[in-house]
Amino acid sequence: MSVLPILRWPDPALSQVCAPASGDLKTLAADMLDTMYAAPGRGLAAPQVGVLTRLFVMDETWKDGAPNPMVFVNPEVIEVSEAQTTQPEGCLSIPGILTDITRPSEVTLRWTDLDGTEQTGHFTGFAAACVQHEIDHLGGIVTLDHLDAETREQLLSEVSQ
Ligand code: ZN
Numbered sequence: 537m538s539v540l541p542i543l544r545w546p547d548p549a550l551s552q553v554c555a556p557a558s559g560d561l562k563t564l565a566a567d568m569l570d571t572m573y574a575a576p577g578r579g580l581a582a583p584q585v586g587v588l589t590r591l592f593v594m595d596e597t598w599k600d601g602a603p604n605p606m607v608f609v610n611p612e613v614i615e616v617s618e619a620q621t622t623q624p625e626g627c628l629s630i631p632g633i634l635t636d637i638t639r640p641s642e643v644t645l646r647w648t649d650l651d652g653t654e655q656t657g658h659f660t661g662f663a664a665a666c667v668q669h670e671i672d673h674l675g676g677i678v679t680l681d682h683l684d685a686e687t688r689e690q691l692l693s694e695v696s697q
Pocket of ligand 1: 626629669673
């Protein structure tokens with residue numbers, strides 16, 4: 537297992553639509569979890585380490601001392617709540633920038649685990665925002681893409697100062 541370099545925005549790999557994942561993904565997933573913990577972060581998508589395949593990892597509770605590593609292969613959103621929540625989101629590929637993003641408060645996903653078994657899960661709170669953020673990455677979308685041009689310019693100019 538190893539810690540991989542995390543690509544920084546605007547690396548072009550972060551704007552690509554990822555292909556369906558297939559084959560043996562255990563090494564990639566293990567390396568991505570190592571990379572996420574080392575960063576440190578709570579979610580990481582394959583394109584952030586330059587692999588354009590539909591896979592992400594998440595562990596929303598390890599920072600609270602209760603590790604729960606999860607690997608999502610070919611995740612799909614199957615239902616979202618009408619209720620929406622706005623929370624600040626950071627991204628390991630865009631260090632130093634937090635953006636307020638409005639998303640459905642709850643989301644149900646279907647995905648495959650590393651053993652090839654289909655899973656479904658319902659996510660709320662931080663985890664709901666996190667899985668939607670990571671699925672955005674698989675479609676080539678980053679937090680900044682949710683902002684209007686003016687807000688985005690302002691944020692980027694504050695960071696570059
Ligand atoms: Zn991100």
